[in-house]
Amino acid sequence: MLRFESVHFTYPGGVEALIDLSLSIEQGERIALVGENGAGKSTLAKHMNGLLKPGRGRVLVNGEDTRRKTVAQLAHIVGYVFQNPDEQLFSNTVQDEVAFGPRNLGFSPQEVEEMVRSALEAVGLQAAASEHPYDLLPAQRKLLGIASVYAMDTPVLVLDEPTMGLDLHGTRMVSSLLADCFSAGKTVILISHDLDFCAEHVERYIIMADGAVQLDAGIDSAFDDPGLLERAGLEPPQLARLARALGIQETPGTVVDFLAMWEKHRRRRSS
Amino acid sequence: MSTPTLYLPRDSRLHHLHPLTKLALIGLAIVAGATLPVTLWVIAVYLLILMPLAAWGKVLPAFLRSSLLLIWPFALSLTLIQGFFAPGEHILLQLGPLSLKLEGIQLAADYTARILVWLSAVILLMLITRPDQLMLALTERGLPRQIGYIILTALQIIPRFQQRAETILDSQRARGLETEGNLVKRLRALVPLVAPLILSSILELDERAIALEARGFTRAGPRTSLTTLKDTAPQSAFRWLSLIVMLLLILARAAGWMTA
Incomplete structure (x- = not known):
């Protein structure tokens, strides 16, 4: 689906943002891209839809070199939700805003209407469909930004800090939207500092520092190396830390996992 | 990440001048650009005053790049409009009902030269002056802080706009x-690019106002400054002299003493 082959990228100012980075992402994977600010996460993600093109090496999207495609063409495959919705909202109504992406991709008016409806439903904004985007609360605008990319129904979805500024209700909306993506078999890549949120949704962690992938692993081994976590500026999700403190050998992602592991752990100790 | 202003920190004598002295230099160039009667003299202000100043301030490449980048749209549109529509006798080129005339080209060259001097003078000021120091210097001389702040924001806003636009x-x-x-495609792409730029800037403005209020910007009474500006007697003398020269230039122009 997505392949990075020895990708180097240097910003015009001279900052080496990616150094000899190789990576492969398959259809349907759920990934968290984590690391400190400036570790190269966004730079990496912007290579996935051609916003940035590698200086050296190749990025392949569905087997095709991104250097031979425009961003608009790659938008059919990779949807990218930017962090700040205010840097994209421009329409007079919420539904027009959501329709913008699908229309650009060339879907028919009926299809666009259906996509807008289901995207607004996914983030709970159907009642606000004909309001002006800037009349919404900041958190609602954030959800609108997510819906406007989700509506494009791309096989890959990249979300940059999807939960930032969201309350419990908003976070739940994002969670259920992600669940829809997973059941549709989409590839989801979360760029986030909210590891507790990631832990509930992803199965693969790509930990970045200094422009390189430091570790690419599942939750069971992603948080084993304290030195690496320190360097990447990360703290394991709370449940993982709790499990460790309790002496549980496995690493849970969700509460359900934790309870199962805790039960097993207790039974083993008592026997 | 680029700095939010054009300012380039360099260790030059020009940089160390008092902001008001720099302002006087730039004001002199601007007044000269407006009042000198001969196009060549105006061009000389650019070549013989502003460019050497930029070189002295070790910012010549950036100065040339910015001023030439900004001037060509003016040069092009002025040449087209004045060249074809200003009255004149000497026809250089006939295109159907339109004719390109020498007088128009000369007029366009004159306007372009003056705009070049004004724009590049302001660019030079921004390249060599930290905006906060300029504002401090101005408010020390009695400029209301609000106006100083507006100037400061205006100086910073273009690069910030650029980042956001990207x-x-x-x-x-x-x-x-x-x-x-094609052009139609590009024009159609304009709305989704310009609308969020303006809307989000207005939103930011609102937050900026609250932040200013929260940090006591509108508080009455005297205040101190974190930085102090160094001034010297020769610089002060130079500023008075510049002011006199500026007034003389304006007077000479108004009274018609200077003619081409």
């Missing part, structure tokens, strides 16, 4: 907006 461009392209292609 992010907006990225996020709309990521939603399938085709920005390459």
Whole structure:
């Protein structure tokens, strides 16, 4: 689906943002891209839809070199939700805003209407469909930004800090939207500092520092190396830390996992 | 990440001048650009005053790049408009009912030279002066802080706009907006790019106002400054002299003492 082959990228100012980075992402994977600010996460993600093109090496999207495609063409495959919705909202109504992406991709008016409806439903904004985007609360605008990319129904979805500024209700909306993506078999890549949120949704962690992938692993081994976590500026999700403190050998992602592991752990100790 | 202003920190004598002295230099160039009667003299202000100053301040490459980049749209549109529509006798080129005339070209060259001097003088000021120090110097001389702040924001706003415009461009392209292609396509791409730029800037303005209020910007009474500006007697003398020269130039122009 997505392949990075020895990708180097240097910003015009001279900052080496990616150094000899190789990576492969398959259809349907759920990934968290984590690391400190400036570790190269966004730079990496912007290579996935051609916003940035590698200086050296190749990025392949569905087997095709991104250097031979425009961003608009790659938008059919990779949807990218930017962090700040205010840097994209421009329409007079919420539904027009959501329709913008699908229309650009060339879907028919009926299809666009259906996509807008289901995207607004996914983030709970159907009642606000004909309001002006800037009349919404900041958190609602954030959800609108997510819906406007989700509506494009791309096989890959990249979300940059999807939960930032969201309350419990908003976070739940994002969670259920992600669940829809997973059941549709989409590839989801979360760029986030909210590891507790990631832990509930992803199965693969790509930990970045200094422009390189430091570790690419599942939750069971992603948080084993304290030195690496320190360097990447990360703290394991709370449940993982709790499990460790309790002496549980496995690493849970969700509460359900934790309870199962805790039960097993207790039974083993008592026997 | 680029700095939010054009200012380039360099260790030059020009940089160390008092901001008001720099302002006087730039004001002199601007007044000269407006009042000198001969186009060549105006060009001389650019070549013989502003460029050497930029070189002295070790910012010549950036100065040339910015001023030439900004002037060509003016040069082009002025040449077309004045060349074809200003009255004149000497026809250089006949295009159907339109004719390109020498007088128009001369007029366009004159306007372009003056605009070049004004723009590049302001660019030079921004390249060599930290905006906060300029504002401090002005408010020390009795400029209301509000106005100083407006000037400061105006100086900073263009590069900030640029950064934001790039992010907006990225996020709309990521939603399938085709920005390459023919003119119609490009024009149609304008709304999704310009609207968020303006709307989000207005939102930011609101937060900025609250932040200023929260940090006591509108508080009455005397205040101290974190930085102090160094001034010297020769610089002060130079400023008075510049002011006199500026007034003389304006007077000479108004009274018609200077003619081409």
